[in-house]
Amino acid sequence: MQNNLFIYNTLSKKKELFIPIHPPFAGIYVCGPTVYGDAHLGHARPAITFDLLFRYLLHLDYKVRYVRNITDVGHLENDADEGEDKIEKKARLEEKQPMEVAQFYINRYHLLMNKLGVLPPTIEPLASGHILEQAKLISTLIKKGFAYKTESGAVYFNIKEYQRKYESYGRLSGRNLDDLYSNTRILQGQSEKLNSFDFALWKIADSNHLMKWNPYPFRNGYPGWHLECTAMSTKYLGKKFDIHGGGIDLLFPHHECEMAQSFAAYGKDSVKYWMHNNLITINGQKMGKSLGNFITLEQLFKGSHPLLNKDYSPMTIRFFILQSHYRSLVDFSNESLLAAESSLTKILKAIEIIKKIKPSNTSTLDINSLNNKCYEALNDDLNTPVLISCLFEGVKYINSLNEGLDKINSDDIETLKNLMNTFVFKILGLENEKNNDKDEPFIEELIDASLNIRQIIKLNKDWSTSDKIREELNKIGILIKDRKNDVGWERE
């Protein structure tokens, strides 16, 4: 088994060899969705990026515990801890209980992720289900002097104190605290804070706030957003765990605050490797509701958005995302999606063709070297564009073998088949969406039956009827190929 996976650590800003803390176990925590709306393109990228990591670590025989949370409480409309809870706001708009709204979008999220071939994480904790753990963490932070309770009962993290003791706020994101101070506007209601950059650990609910708890000694409120990830990651993975992932948009303030919380509480970094996927732009612009370029996954799958020329299947989206390295910016356009669709089709066709290729005694192709290159690509910080170019090398081989321009022995055929299947389906997690039909074998039988009939007719030398069969099948997209020794067909 290959054991030289390097991953880029946002903290050290270097590619580092992945050495898990407790091999053969590997622990991953990834920030999941806030469930107040339908999943969009911005949700697809981290989900697919860390699904790839999950799948690859499983392939490398690690026992992976993959925790991806669901934020069903406490994520406020803006990062400055003011505004209305997003789920509550939606609930008020829809006249429902907040948990009904959350559950609805949790179910939708699962459905959409399943379509994208994203495996479910091994634990998927809800923020609302871990209030006690969050309260305990607040108590620890107060006890250690890094958090303070205000008159209202709210609790804030004391960044100045943290900075005084550890000088490390900003270490992950590279932000400079002094710069941050000078750029901060004083927002309404922030007067409670000792410093404008202190962030909320416990917020007091106002009278019409439905989501609130009373975990002793905190009352009548709800936890700040950054808290849940620290509480749940350390609960399920331990106070020191391997990998923390998420979108680069979460790097600051969310992950910086998470890091400060766990360092302040436990006196050390909880996370060994921080990984961040880059963002998706739409025709070069940032995605945003106000810009009218906010495309949900459902709209993509159905082609029901003014910016879309057609529908794009979930696997086209997945392949499109994997075509770029996860740390590169991806720009989304109809052209690039069409190109992805066509590339994926080529790969999937080659995987069908290889099933029919017959072995020779010798090989003119170096399959083992191709296999190694595939692993090298992934081991180099999950370099999927390089991996995919290797897979296209495989496609070239297969087409060349199919045309009789190259030869391959039976061992190499097995290696090549295995390589294509393993990387395309198991690790990249792609699927042949056409093969999802359980009637595929029946369709093959039906077409074969028609070709058998045509064979009888040809034996009768009834060329005109034989041509009509070709035409009839052609009409519905079946191309008949008369070859030297047999008849082949292809479905458009």
Add this chain to the structure above:
Amino acid sequence: MQNNLFIYNTLSKKKELFIPIHPPFAGIYVCGPTVYGDAHLGHARPAITFDLLFRYLLHLDYKVRYVRNITDVGHLENDADEGEDKIEKKARLEEKQPMEVAQFYINRYHLLMNKLGVLPPTIEPLASGHILEQAKLISTLIKKGFAYKTESGAVYFNIKEYQRKYESYGRLSGRNLDDLYSNTRILQGQSEKLNSFDFALWKIADSNHLMKWNPYPFRNGYPGWHLECTAMSTKYLGKKFDIHGGGIDLLFPHHECEMAQSFAAYGKDSVKYWMHNNLITINGQKMGKSLGNFITLEQLFKGSHPLLNKDYSPMTIRFFILQSHYRSLVDFSNESLLAAESSLTKILKAIEIIKKIKPSNTSTLDINSLNNKCYEALNDDLNTPVLISCLFEGVKYINSLNEGLDKINSDDIETLKNLMNTFVFKILGLENEKNNDKDEPFIEELIDASLNIRQIIKLNKDWSTSDKIREELNKIGILIKDRKNDVGWERE
């Protein structure tokens, strides 16, 4: 809209008119699965029964909040509050964190329920996510004098005190407390209890117990099983809600204890209507792991259990369960499943046939009366066997119309179509599993192409080839029917 639904209330032992507390809202709480193993037949019945209720109330235009919990903690191996937590035991066997085991079986449960056409509930709370709410309920019970803390820190519900004040323990299940006392064995570890029938509200975790919490003022433990349902039902539906459902096996002690808890805490019954589905036996025997007749849903769908002659599709199972009234015992056998499969096929075929029936000027059939009978059946405590017999009346009508023995006008055709579609698909939640193939239209095109070719050959008077086409199609299960004016076909 029909508004005379009667449901059998286990508490009053009578059929009662359903009048929701806050119309147009209707609140339902149903005890969901304990997630320590794969869902089996015993899980299918309550899920399908209350899915029917959920669908019917939605059809009647109620705004339904349907809460079905997941027990991921605290359900002990035997009902006497001793033994090892089922999920922990499984985790130890599988060398995983308890939450990994729970998550695995939650995902499996969702997948299997989805196959059975069971809609997701509107809120699906986890017991482990509501420890605070449970602790609060314990505090209330202690304050009101119905619970006591032992030296170890455990808390028990005081049944004698409850009985002294309210004389109502046993009111739901019909059990008599004195009889219960005389039949109780004294189990190990029960010495802490004041009375052998007191049940645990808070248990102290031993040193290797992984699932434990510290909700002030309770320490180092986990809630008793009965507690979660009272805490979560009242949290999401209010202290008084409409319907509480579950299997009859939960009537005692679980629901009796729930009822005692909420009555003791709030001084009134929380539940207006208690509904219980009956059990499933296998060839006349109770299902049990030790009896070797424990059949999981997966095994049923695959036919992979020694007791099964073949595989049975999810919709066959669903129809089989709905064929009996939910309060009747259902006996499971290959014969009865085959019969269900065949009956369902007849109904689905009729729904296909009706699409092609052409209207006359008059009707010889009374469709409105049939429509009313369908509603009457469901309004009579969800009497699905009567509903299904009405649907078979509809099938008879359709077949008779198809054979030209009866006539129907265009309004009545619409009513009949609508009736069949509404009750079969929307309310009974059945699906035509064959229609799930997206390639169905393509298969029709392919078969039509073959028949077109055969038509050409017949025009050429090449009878031998024409027969061969019939044979080729016959081989793969397509039966050709030469009729007066055209050619039909049917897929076996």
